[in-house]
Amino acid sequence: MSLGKTEVEYISRLAQIEVREEDVDGVATKLSNILDLFTQMGAADTQGVEPMAHPLDAVQRFRADVVTEVDQHEKLQAIAPSVTQAHYLVPQVIE
């Protein structure tokens, strides 16, 4: 399976990863190779094999429904680029 320029641009936009114009062909080749590997794996007979949700053969553990975390917004916001009135500030998301 081979990906073209359009697909690479679409995928990079979804992933919010910038791919330079001159790199598009190279990325397309690499991604296509990965997909080829999956196509190759797809040839294996998986009849009756349950899809794996996690590589570890273990089940989820739980925590009790108790509040254990105190207010730490000052510490967490110390590394934020911009903060006002305890809100994280980001570029405007609506017009």
Added chain:
Amino acid sequence: MSWEVVIGLEIHAQLTTKSKIFSGASTAYGAAPNSQACAIDAGMPGMLPVLNHAVLGKSIMLGLALDAELGMRSVFDRKNYFYPDSPKGYQTTQMDFPIVGQGKLEIELEDGRKKVIGVTRAHLEEDAGKSVHGIVPGQTGIDLNRSGTALLEIVSDPDMSSAKEAVAYAKKMHELVQYLGICDGNMQEGSFRVDSNVSVRRPGEPLGTRAELKNINSFKFIEKAIEIEIERQIELIESGGKVVQETRLYDSEKDVTRSMRTKEEANDYRYFPCPDLLPVIITEADVEAVRVVMPELPDAKRARFVSEFNLSDYDAAVLTGSRAMAEFFEKVVALTDAKDPKLCANWATSGFSAALNRDGLSIENAPVSAEMLAGMISRLIDNSISGKIAKQVFDAMWQGEGSADEIIESKGLKQITDTGAIEALVDEVLANNPDQVEAYKGGQEKMMGYFVGQIMKASGGQANPGQVNKLLMTKLKS
């Protein structure tokens, strides 16, 4: 040619947990911005989510109530999209293996017919934070307090064929989650959010393209929005246009729906199993533990109120409209030794409910408790007070003037049942109104009402009306 309407609902019910679904931060509403968002909720690198045990039982409870298949093994996935109020760049949710599978919910239609609406699934997921606009011009503020709050997204089959059916289903689900105590149902605070998928088609044709109506926080507006959207789609198609798949917002002031975003690619979420979380296993013992604490469900309660207390379907429906009201009513009935459940129902659904609505109070913080109302109803049952006086007593109780007995005593409201005293009043009124007595004797029987009115007035409303009538008859006929 006619049109067929197809509606499916996605309901987000915020689960009543004290802490977040994957962290130990508090979920209390209305806290200072970002004061309840810990490193996990803020999506800091290297944080590991651990599932809150409480969400398991609440999910099982909903599953049992919907007669659904339970996901004995459910899996969390990542739904990838970028938006500033979702700090990780994905939402942790369940895609292929939800915790609650196919179930159903029966609704009652306007004409009294029942209809079963399929519930496709209900899955666990985390809520996003909130975007706050206007703090700094040109920028958006982010409050992550809501980030990581536990949600059950309840997805219906596309089984509803009108706005009314959709609202009936939404209301029924709203009632159910509150009965189960798994969601507080507060729509204003966003604890119960309804998204409607609406499409139209010609009978027999495949499903039409749907539009999704989001962010509507009242049942009234959900109904209006769906109706408007159906009209819009039909007009669009009939004038040669095409419905596009998009999210639309309802503007209640203009009564129109508006497109929110049409970018198709925004819906390519690239789900994959979340490597931070392991499969969640429900055991038979977990299910049994929930089964034994399941509360009586609204439909069962309604049927029991009709059979056990001889109430009308209407009264039973009003009383079971909320679990709090149903329990309040049953308490009043029990405290009055079930001598007159109908009277208890009347007071609960009219006088008491009217006062609650008037003052915008809930049952929990009403000034009149079940004990107090039962105390007053007991005095009605033993004929100490009349229905009219009861209203006065109730208002005084509501104003915090004490119990029914205290108020009856201090205001001297006890009904006069002493025959001698009533007889004196009857004699007095007859003696003061000789013309009316003549008129009555001359055949004007409607004068009876006048006399009763005068006697009741003279007694300050406290004479027993039955006795007044009886004595009056005897006197006038003598």
